[in-house]
Amino acid sequence: MKTLTAQMASDGGPWRLYVVVYGESKWPSVWWEPSAVPTGAQRREALASLGYEVVPGAEWSWIEDSKEYGDDRTPVVLIAAVDVRERDGGAA
Template identity: 75%
Template sequence: MVTLTAQMSSDGGPWRLYVVLYGETEWPTVRFESGPVPTGADRREALAYLGYEVVPGAEWSWIEDSEKPFDDSTPVVLIAAVDVREQEGAAT
């Protein structure tokens, strides 16, 4: 089974969770319109909605970036990533 990367990001506004599909112009995406950082259960549900699941044993990793690369005076962008795979029988 192919392993892909799911990422979740926010620049202080809504969170966006998406599955990176190289060579595609649109990636499967879910937006969390308001509230705090989506919980693990929220993320799992969003991935399932998109037809994916976290690879067993994989954990979310977090990095911090700046809105403008190499300029730490600009707003922070938080990015999380995890390995995912298509759910068995999912139509994506």
């Protein structure tokens, strides 16, 4: 089964979770209003609504970046990533 990467990012505004699908111009995504970091359960539910699930044994990894590449004086962007696969029945 094909493994893809799901990412979640925020620069202090809304959180966006999306599945990276190479060759597609629009990636499946879910947005949350600005709030605390979405919980693991919220992320699983969002992925399920898109037709995906976390690969068994995979864990979210977190990195931080600058809003403007290479400029650490700009706001921090938090980015999380995890390996996912299509759920039985395929993506929605």
